[in-house]
Amino acid sequence: MFSFCADPSVLPDWQWMACYLTTGSHFALYRSVLVVLLLLALAAPLALGMGFLGALAVRSGNPLLKGIGTIYVSMVRGVPDIIFFLFVPFAIDQGVEYLRHKILCPDWDQPIRQGNDFIVCQAAKMPLATDPAWVHNVWGFALALIAFALVFGAFAANTLNGAMNAVPRTQIETAEAYGMTPGQSFRRVLLPQMWVYALPGLSNLWMILTKATPLLFLLGIQDVVFWARELGGQKTGHYAYTHPDWRVWYFLGVLAFYLTLTWVSQKIFDRIMARLNHGQATSGGEALRKAPA
């Protein structure tokens, strides 16, 4: 990176540090921070969408839809989320390969499960063995994203359903009295009002989501935890930059990163809540009204 980095073994302390922190693998660490943020940025809206569908299903008049929604929402309560993170990508991967195998290789006569092997034809592999590395990375990331959206969608469905129930019943009755159809009263009255009730739950959900992101490491994605382990381990003479076991310092850094992330999120949510409370007939709105200007 810097011009003076040619021979690290003779550098004084601070220059050594500057060179050390700008090696290629350290840039991979910094990029992995972006991977975490990207997952958060994609998983949050997806989970919210799943949650919205889930909440609608739970409230639906159709018994089948209601049953599916209820099972989906209650599924994640009794079971640790990490089981889903391990199970869902594994299952989807095999499911997709199974389907592709059925479509792409119809004349294959051997069974797919042979003992403990899961054998599909070469053309059905997902991604293909010939695909470049980035396809493998994107596929792995997409599987992780689906797992996150599924689990946090169920949490969000719970929150949104609660928020929809919390909107005062009289509001809906008034809408009906004005002759609105159920769809209209949902869109015009329920939907705009539910957010203030949903926000505490959703902000909490965001916090849980943030703190679940290191589990990406378990899914084989090179995230912050992966690089902290990789870079922190003892480096002996084979490496340009030798150092003893520094993993504890790297994890201290990761810890600081997550603490900052949750702290900043908390500040932002406090602001949004103050905004949403403005003029609402809730105790929060009342407190804002009474507060000295």
Add this chain to the structure above:
Amino acid sequence: MSSCGESFSGLILRALGRDFGDRLLPRGLEINFCDQVFLIASGLIWNVYFAILALFFGFFLATAVALGKASPSRWLSRPADWFVFLFRGSPLFVQFFFVYEALVLLPRTGIEIGPITMDTQWMTRAWAGALFVLFLNTSAYTAEIFFGALKSIPKGDMEAADAYGLTGWSKFRRITFPTMLRLAWPSYTNEAIFLLHATTLVFFSAFPAWQQMGDALYYANYFAAQTFNPFVAYPLVGLYFIVLTLAVIGLFGAVNRRLNRHLPRAARARLRFRPQYIR
């Protein structure tokens, strides 16, 4: 291939170590359904061990931290705030890694305290190190719950205590603490369930499963990797956890009824599992 009876006797206590069952775990094609049922069940020993001990010790530290947070002295409330922020603001997974790496750095020969040398090796093992992290983690979450409850004790209750001349320890023991516990109990139940679920992280973080002594999810993951079939082991471990969760709800529900027994029926707090409002 072994019969179900052999699987049961060989594996049901295997999580405690090699001396308590088969030396080697079933591998590859010799794995049958009974193996999966019993070995995963035996892993639950560790989940229950971590959950019970961390909750038990955490309860006392949490009470102390909650009181510290509520204390008017900054010297008490600031450290308590920081403790809660540190453990609630960062992922448990990263906490495991951090503490493990810190414990590994302790001198292998032990720490000399005066004439005695304290052995440090055992601290890096999951049963001690992971328990320590879980204990601190649940203390922080529980402290926040207890603090919230402490703040919402009805003013009238405290005034009544003053009117009866209760002060200091007897006021705390008879009025403040029971009321705090009663108000906090539904949330505390959720925390207990979350902690139980969090115990599955132990053997996936830094702590190695020594002699393949692992928890339920460790074994489920082992089977899924060995048989290349996730559709048996993971649903099984999920089922076990649903049963355990129901057991926790039943147990804490009984305590909740006892804490609320003096109240008129309509005013009693009902236990509802609302996971998203806690972590």
